[in-house]
Amino acid sequence: MTLITAMIDREAQKFGKDIEAVTTSESRAEFVIRVMEEVARDLAENQSNAIPSDTLTWLAEISAEDIVPASLSGILKNRSGVLAFLKDDDRRGYKNFAHEQVYNYFLARVTIRSISQGEIPKFVRRNIFGADFLESFSEVFRSASGDDSENFIRRALENFNSLGEQDRARQNIASLVLSACCVFTPSEVPVLRNVSIDEVFLTETVTHLHLQNTTINQLSAAGADMRALHFDAPCAIYSLIADGSTMPHPSIPTPTVVSLPHRTTYDPEEIGHWLQHQFNASIFRSGQSLSDAFRDFGLFDLLARVARYKPYWIKDGDEKGARRILDDENWPALKEILVTHGLLIERTDVPASGRPAPFYHIKNRTALMNLDNPDEAIGAFFSDVFEASIKLEDSTD
Template sequence: MQLEFINGPAGKIIEHRRNGAGSRTHVSYRALLASGAFSDLRLWADHQKTVLRDTLKNVDGRIPVEGVLSGTGDTLDIDALDDRLVPGNCSDPSIRVMLIDGPAGIGKTRFIESLAAARADRFLTTRRPLVLHVQSRGRILTFLQDLIAFSLQRLRLTVTFDQLPVLVRHGLVTLAIDGFDELGDPNGYDLAWGQVNELVTQIRGAGTLILAGRETFIGRERVSKQITSLGQHDALEALSLQPPDPDDAKAWLRANHWSQDDIASADALFDRGSYALRPFFLVQLGRPGVSSTIRELAAGHPLAFLIEMMIEREAGKFGGPLDSVLSVEQRRHFVRSLLREIARHMADDQTEAIDEVTIAWLVEIAAPEDLDPESLALLKNRAAVVAFLENDDAPRYRRFAHAQLLNFFLAEVTIDTISSDEVPKFIRRNILGADFLAALSDLVLDAAASDTARVHEFFRAASRTARIYLSVDRGARNLGAMLMTVLPAMNVGSDLRLDGIAVDESLIQGTAPEAVIANAAINQLDVQDADLRGITFEEDCWIGTLIVDETTRVSPSCPVPDRIRRQGVGAGEDSVLEDYEERTDWLDRHGRMQPTAQQDDAGLVPNDLRNDELVMLLERACRNRAYWIPKDKDNDDQFARFVGNPRWFDLLDLLREHDLIREEQLSSKGRTSNFVHIKRRTEILAADPKDTQIQDFYSSLVETIRSHDRRA
């Protein structure tokens, strides 16, 4: 093939084919690249439609996901994002970077896949850039090109990884890197950022790059600092995916055979921020027969409940031959054990997929020892189709249907192995991200309500191992991160001290008990919706980035971090505080400086009452991760801080008066107990004076405290 350029590189191009096969005229170099002689984008679109049709076949009917655009506050769905990402007409070579962030389960991957499918479906009419979806797949990053090559092979294209930047640079393909926050190596994220910098340089022109990851990692400020190759003509935007509104989720469930009574009985699942509002888990709730089991939800976290619900359903699908030799409890145990083994195998191998042969081998480990060969063969067949797993892109490989399922079972494995003084390979070599730590936190907080000894043994064993750990790998840093994460699950009054820990990132959810952290170096600490007033920071403690929201409370000894990243701020507000005075002012207003009665009262609770016992009890109850709290005295140590408090029933009376409480009799531990659920917990903690119901509640709270003090 020979090319003839008419009027220079910017003019028409005549493609002269070999062996007298004729010629073809292309209106531009860009049109030549898109033609069948080079990338053949029409064939690309056809292949992509076929692949994504199978991938997205189970997504039809899901509640749609939308995102909020930083800076403007505009709400974008798939079609609106499609329009926004159309290449502009900037005369200077530039690049557009779109960040898509959100918590686990919000639907980031499906959002990108839906965008790719929409572009492929409409390619012949719109000619908009096709989307190449590149996923981390749980691997330690070696070369970004390897992941790009796998994505191209999945589509069975002749385009190679080294040709792709040319197509992106000319606005023919949009590159979407999904799970960028997972692309760490044993030395952190330097290699990942370095390769993205190189990629940005290669695609500068009319290129568009999408980076997707969790909201605490992917942020405009961090990206603008790390991708130094971005220039003044480049566009950098962030789209934060939002969970469905609780009312929309309930309407969706009603359309999927839930009755109004079912909705009412599951009301506790639909608080803002609940896992039940995230599309994958909402679909699980919408499956036939699930609504009838909802009333069994008692004290515990929704993620744990949702997974128990899925295990229960799976245990009922083994079939008659296996039902006759395995009890329901044995079937439940097998499902859980198998999924734990699969999760550990994936984490040890740093992958998110496992082949069917290995699954069959793991069945032999998880199955009862005395099981006969015929039943074992049936179990192996059943294991390949459990609802927790789905087909991977690679033939005869399986993966978890959702990353947070993997994290949950991996957290279970972690608790048991560390408690046995074993440090598994994935703890020694991987970076434990926020999604795993969130699953660990939810698991230990749920376990603390029923098996306090298990949680305490894990904390003691992890502390013991961290003190004597000498290996030069990530083990000690990961142990430190987990110890901080499980602090809220420990009993009040325990002698808790963390000394000399170094942590990549950690998170604390709920209310931390009294504890001491000394000589600690913490690169990133997520304390959204957390109360750290019980933690004393001693000696030389350093925090790089502190991730907070308006409900966060810190202790007077909290060190000033290098930066504070505020989540949930309004459009146009600065989400990152780096000025020293701004950082100290924020910390002072959120607990570091004790307010005095002489200072101006800025909230619904006067300064002199902010540390009142009833106010502190309210905040602890609202931060509690369990959706149901025992109303009366209970044997659970986890709830003793509530039901054992002499002001507990005063608080319940106040909440009941303002319709901020729901009371139910539920089955728990084989007996029926009285439980309460506090409504609008996030709004109560935020104490917005513009919210009439919350304002009236706090007025009554203040009057109750004043009356109690006068009587005393």
């Protein structure tokens, strides 16, 4: 996503002196974004992978109306056909996105904007949202402001609760809310009920959510911490894609099939044993279970969020996921232990927009997510976190 935003800024500098004289860099970047969003919308609504050049020109003309005088709109229209995000299609006179990730990025943006404005686009009503798009959606949602994120969740839930079952809108909105709540904590706990969802993608640390009378065909949750996702009966999951670091809530319904990195099982008994293991894996000599540790100790709860945070750097800025970590009262204590074990890099010279701020990188995050049977070095780190948790607990008594 960082690469795409850098490309947007770069494309905004290529419009020539006439356009630059009457616009700002921000307005030109907004033009690029709006054109690409509308291209993504057109492709999604027509379920096509390429757009006619004359349609692209028309979309650029509409997007240019509020940016430049009519006499200069032709320059923007011409520029739209050579933006780096598009390439020539095999069919003469057609354009398509240079990469599917670019398409998903702009489709996610226009989805957020449309639903936040009270619109339910045709592609939300008709299309099936797959895991690739939902993953991109989650990453794009990460960069939205707190007010915009709150507004999106509010509007999405209003639509979810008022719509019928005549199309896919309710289930797609449910998928979007679930993906959004992996990187944002709404002011009120979302409740999704009476819905059947084709695909759900979860990542990082899911905020507090309730599902009621919900069926999920495929739940992709590799690496996800779902301890705050409550399944209120009756709920059902057909297929769960997971790994050793997936952390489910005890209320999760037993899936029909579980796909792990090295095996897939349909055996209900084996699936039950695997789920029980994920609930109760013990890494402490005291016999304290993993689920008990996360419930009882804030340091371990924070560690779960830190290990699952996807961006390379945790910036001390406004990004919502980073703030969920850095504003936690246990961050100073965890930071000290991470530094002691050589698991944290702190930098202040990382090139970035905005005010100067420290950046943190957590090393060996995969091992920190897989708390079952850690190696000696990681085991020593966990022991120190456990001891610090006990001391913090005693100091508050």
